Amino acid sequence: MKILHTSDWHLGRSLHGYSLIEDQAYVLERLLEKIREDQVDLLVIAGDIYDKSIPTEAAVELFNHFISKVTLEYKISTIIISGNHDSGERIDFGSKLFESQHLYIVGKCPKGYQKVTVKVQDEELDVFMIPYIEPAHVREIAEDDTIKRHDEAMAYLIKAIENEKREVPTLLVAHAFVAGGDVSDSERRLSVVGGAELVSAQHFKNFTYTALGHLHKRQAMGAENIRYSGSLLKYSVSEANQKKGYVLLEIKKQKLVAIEEKELATKRNVRVLTGLLEELIASASLDAHKDDYVFVRIKGVPVADVTATLRHIYPNILGSEWVKDEASGEAVEEQKQVDFMATKEKTVTEVFMEFLDFIGETEFDEEETKYIKEIVQEIEEGKYEA
Amino acid sequence: MKILHTSDWHLGRSLHGYSLIEDQAYVLERLLEKIREDQVDLLVIAGDIYDKSIPTEAAVELFNHFISKVTLEYKISTIIISGNHDSGERIDFGSKLFESQHLYIVGKCPKGYQKVTVKVQDEELDVFMIPYIEPAHVREIAEDDTIKRHDEAMAYLIKAIENEKREVPTLLVAHAFVAGGDVSDSERRLSVVGGAELVSAQHFKNFTYTALGHLHKRQAMGAENIRYSGSLLKYSVSEANQKKGYVLLEIKKQKLVAIEEKELATKRNVRVLTGLLEELIASASLDAHKDDYVFVRIKGVPVADVTATLRHIYPNILGSEWVKDEASGEAVEEQKQVDFMATKEKTVTEVFMEFLDFIGETEFDEEETKYIKEIVQEIEEGKYEA
Known part of the structure; x- marks a missing residue:
């Protein structure tokens, strides 16, 4: 079974004011060619299909064209989850109707994850999908007030998934910010601050392969079989030196036998x-x-x-x-390593001060300091939790 | 074959600041019950599914729930066209994938109309769908510069459809403003001015039944088999005395044998x-x-x-x-009859002055009058045509 892993398409995105819709249409045509050439059986898109929760009409048309072709002409299975840029509710439209055609789109889901079994010839694969989800939502699902950070939310979901696992290869598809990843300018930079959005790569160690979406740099996360495919195109100057494309996997006799990074031709570099x-x-x-x-x-x-x-x-x-x-004068690529354990130990006050420093505010008078302390105290008392 | 004709759902609409989403969810559940009770074979929704081109997430979820149920559980055929409130591009998402499940959603279409044949047991029906379309778009399709008004656009489309007609019953589904219709406050009132949006009911005389959407009052348009189903709910105070619901038809041995107006229970009147x-x-x-x-x-x-x-x-x-x-002190219902032929004969200047009068502007100084005349001249020269 050949699996193509891609993510972070951000259809409808602009780069420094230039609409990239033509570039996106071009590279998606190349991707369609590759799906044929590489004889792909299963296509996986790990979130951030669109750049905004309300995508442009042109972005919707482009995505519609792509999935119609893959599903109706190529007749391969497709797995799609929503990312933090997508609206789960909007992405879900028609998803129940698509299932009979082996197109699985998961946005909002009551359990926080959804399972589907894909069969190609005699090869069987259990796919677990975790669309982007806020900890507050997992807290409700789990009925567990201690879930506050993304890492705790992911721990809960993975545990629930582990209970459903069978003796067949498993593919986890998730849209999350894995600690230790190289960050590009085109991701939300504020999320780095405080580390509340980070999840440990350790959660993914028991899956045959983990197809991640969120970070725009293609990279393995501590193990060859836990990977970001990276974004479809270079979405910031900081990504100029990155290679963009997709990851091609092969599962044979229940084993992951190949992982290959592949490039796609683009209209403009x-x-x-x-x-x-x-x-x-x-x-x-x-x-x-x-x-x-x-x-x-x-x-x-x-x-x-x-x-x-x-x-x-x-x-x-x-x-x-x-x-x-x-x-x-050489490298523009700017990357930040986030020390996961270090951020986890920080107090709310430290994180807040780090944030203020991040946005360039470092000097406060007495009244401002008092106000900050009050807010921090209220946060610690849980006043602002959803 | 039993056909249920409904239209103008306007999912996501508010009434004087009150969200109607709960009322809409309630009435759609009643509609689902009726589809079962009435043993409907074909559901027709003649446009304005949503209230806005970018519907709210709640509206999308509600529509998604409804069509998933009708298609997957009830397994009946469904025909949906976009109205002037919908975005054709957004409504089209997934439509090619839905076809295998007898769900036909038509938003933007290259010919201006689309045909599908519905078969129920030994009864065959050709359905022609004309989603809401601007004359400028039909002008492009027809490559005919003389098409400027909706009536001319409709004439072109109907002629094209007539060429495709076979010796089987035909259903026309269109979202348009038919001349002579009773108008409610919840429709765009400005469209009345000038009459450029009006189409003649004569276009529809050669179809077994014409299922119209746009006007919110349920009404026959000069013939029993040319009808507006009216809106799903009362969307303005002017509709307080109107009966809302749907139209139920039956076609037997190639003949339209029954037309019934039916009501639906509502959460709040x-x-x-x-x-x-x-x-x-x-x-x-x-x-x-x-x-x-x-x-x-x-x-x-x-x-x-x-x-x-x-x-x-x-x-x-x-x-x-x-x-x-x-x-x-009795009737609030306010209706306007539009004299189709009269408006058709008006000059641009007259229409423009009517518009200015409509918005309460009737006195102009010399400079303003000159400016108006210039604009009118430019309009007549075609400067502002899309």
Whole structure:
């Protein structure tokens, strides 16, 4: 059984003001070709189909076109969960009707997860789907007031799933922020603060494969069989050096026998160009992909209106910046490692102060300090819990 | 073959600030019961499923619940077209996948109409669906610049359909404003002005039955077999005296043998109460349905804060007004007949002046008059056509 793992499509997204819908339509056509070429039996999309809970009409049309083709023409099984950018309720529309055609879309679900068994020839696979879910919701499902963080919520759901597990290969599909992952600029940065959104990769160790969605960098999370497929396209300048595509797996005789990272051709690339302005202008004549989304890092003496000047050469220029220290002119990719255990030990006050520091607020007068302390106390007393 | 014709659900709608979602859920449960009781073979929803092009999550969930039940449990055929309140693109999501389960949802369609053949036992029916469409769009489809009004657009579509007609009963499903129809306050009133949105009932004379959506009053349009089912609920005070429900048809041996207007039980009614304040207060103690949506017309001497006072008795009071002339204290229902031929002959200037009068603007200085004339001229030259 061949499984294609993808996620974080963010259909309808823009990049520095440029609509990416054409780029998304293009790369999805390539994905359709690959599904055929690679003889995929099961397609898995691990959340964030759309960029917003209310997607644009163009995004809905694109997704509709894609799943209609996969389901009606290719007739393969498809598993889709909602991510934090999707509306579970909206994603669920028609999902019961799709099931007879082996299309399983799970947004809101009463248990917090849903199971489906996929059979291809003599190979059987139990798929457990955990769409993005807030801890408050799991707290209700579990009737357990101690569930406050995403890690505790995931622990509860995994335990419930473990009780249902059989002696067949298992695929877990989840949309979550796994601790230790490399974060890109296109994810919500605030979520890093405090660590309440982080879950441990340990939860996933007993599944044949865990198909994750949320982080935009394709990466394994401590084990080869626990992976983010990464986003469909580069959704920020910080992802310029990342390879985008999908993960292709094979399960044979109940064993995971292959994991491959694959690329997809794109309509336009996201690139960072670094150099002196005159160098960039000179080398542009040899640039065969001037319609790429380029971000320019200029060395040398500052000049006014560089972005506007370069737009004549690169119509889809994203922006520019001056590189003060020439030595650091190489990598733009900015990544943050989050120390999971460290954040878990922090007090609410520490997390709150970290947040205030994060947004640039560090000096407070007496009244403000008093007010902050009151709020922190109220949070600790659970006043703001949903 | 038994056919149930309904339309104008407007899921997610409010009435004077009250969300009607509970009322809508309640009446749809009653509709589900009736579908069983009446042994319906084909359900037809003639547009305006949702109240807005971007429906609320609750509205999407309700519609999802309804069609899942009808399709998966009752296993009957269903025909749904989008209305002017719906987004064709959004309504279309998954529609190709639904077809194998005899659920046909048509929003945007390349030809402007879509055909499907429904078979029940030995009875065959060709269904032609015309979702709400702007003349500009039909103009593109027809490649005919002379199509400017809805009537011309409908004429083109009907002609195209006539070419496809076979010797079997035909059902036309359309969302349009048929000339001569009784209009309620809950429809867009501006559309009345100028008549550009009106279509003639004559277009529909060659179909076995025409299931219309758009006008909220249940009514036949010049012939028994050309009908509006009316809206699911009373969506304005002007509809208080209207009966709401659905139309049930039967086709037997290729003939339309029965047309019945049926009612549905509602959670709360919309009522108009008229009388002296003291009478209304006194009779309220005998009112078994105090949670109805009531609009109050007070006779006698004006008193302050009547709505607030009566809210203690009628928690869902919609509002109140003083009846100056006691003789006219009976009917609130306000209807306008639109003279189709008359509006068709009007010039753009006349229509524009009618519009300005409609919104209460009748006096203009020299500069304003000049500006209006310029705009009218530009309209006549086709400058503002899509």
